[in-house]
Amino acid sequence: DAMVIQNPRYQVTQFGKPVTLSCSQTLNHNVMYWYQQKSSQAPKLLFHYYDKDFNNEADTPDNFQSRRPNTSFCFLDIRSPGLGDAAMYLCATSRGWGPGIYGYTFGSGTRLTVV
Amino acid sequence: DQQVKQNSPSLSVQEGRISILNCDYTNSMFDYFLWYKKYPAEGPTFLISISSIKDKNEDGRFTVFLNKSAKHLSLHIVPSQPGDSAVYFCAANYGGSQGNLIFGKGTKLSVKP
Numbered sequence: 001d002a003m004v005i006q007n008p009r010y011q012v013t014q015f016g017k018p019v020t021l022s023c024s025q026t027l028n029h030n031v032m033y034w035y036q037q038k039s040s041q042a043p044k045l046l047f048h049y050y051d052k053d054f055n056n057e058a059d060t061p062d063n064f065q066s067r068r069p070n071t072s073f074c075f076l077d078i079r080s081p082g083l084g085d086a087a088m089y090l091c092a093t094s095r096g097w098g099p100g101i102y103g104y105t106f107g108s109g110t111r112l113t114v115v
Numbered sequence: 116d117q118q119v120k121q122n123s124p125s126l127s128v129q130e131g132r133i134s135i136l137n138c139d140y141t142n143s144m145f146d147y148f149l150w151y152k153k154y155p156a157e158g159p160t161f162l163i164s165i166s167s168i169k170d171k172n173e174d175g176r177f178t179v180f181l182n183k184s185a186k187h188l189s190l191h192i193v194p195s196q197p198g199d200s201a202v203y204f205c206a207a208n209y210g211g212s213q214g215n216l217i218f219g220k221g222t223k224l225s226v227k228p
Contacts (some may be wrong), residue, residue: 004158033215042119042218043159043204057215090158098214099206103149103161 003027006091006107013081013114021076021110023091031097032074033104034066035090043090049074050097078112086114118142119207121219128226134192136222138205141186145207149216150179150190153202162203163190195226 004025013019023032031050035043047056049068063085065077078085088111092104120139128134138148146167151159165172165179165188172179178191192199202221208214 006158009156035218040124040220042117042220044218045215048215092158098208099147099149099161099164099216103151103164104159104216106151106158106160108156108158 004091004093004105004107006089006110008110009108011110011112013078013112015083015114016080019078019081019112021078021089021112023074023076023107024072025074025091025093025105026072027093027095027105028071029093029095029105030071031094032068033092033094034074034076035092037088037090037109038086046076048097081112081114083114086112088112116141117219118145119205119217119219121203121205121222123222124220125223125225128195128224130197130226130228131194134190134195134199134224134226136190136192136203136205136224138188138190138219139186140188140207142207142209142217143186144209145217146209147207148179148181148188149206150177151204151206151218152199153204153221159204192224195224197226197228200224200226 033048034046037043046060067075088109091107149164150162153159181188204221205219206216
């Protein structure tokens with residue numbers, strides 16, 4: 001089945017040690033999004049790629065970077081994770097920019113723990 | 116500043132009864148609204164949407180109502196089933212069905228047998 005896959009499901013990293021989360025999709029969607037969701041909070045958009053065009057949200061910390069080497073893969077790099085970066089990170093895709101009539105397709109998320 | 120608010124963190128309903136989940140928004144520019152459902156250890160899945168040109172959209176047991184003057188929408192589930200137990204997120208954007216989604220914090224629905 002076409003889907004959005006996030007690896008790993010759970011990631012533990014040390015304070016200040018760079019970490020990379022990955023997302024892949026078989027939907028051939030143009031747009032890929034990264035959301036951060038902290039406990040009991042709303043998912044918050046960090047950035048999105050429309051094809052190769054990178055779009056950063058104004059309040060996304062510089063500590064967060066992203067790469068999209070091809071249509072299928074998108075990576076979230078956290079250069080120096082702090083304790084406040086512990087969260088669920090959700091990857092989503094859409095055919096065009098925005099949810100369209102079918103909404104985004106989300107992956108299962110990666111829960112990041114910083115120790 | 117939260118633009119999409121789900122003020123009830125949790126809701127408990129008996130199986131077979133109606134579940135009503137509420138959502139308020141502050142940005143009058145929003146013109147497209149969606150509901151997502153999320154089970155533990157899974158990503159959110161799209162449930163139903165409504166455009167601001169409508170005040171109701173129905174899909175099986177799920178109906179979304181939009182009251183633009185009150186900046187309020189609600190999701191009705193009738194009849195509720197134990198499998199509906201999940202966290203429900205309200206989301207909104209502007210630009211029709213384009214543009215980035217803004218999510219609420221979610222409401223955890225528990226449907227008891």
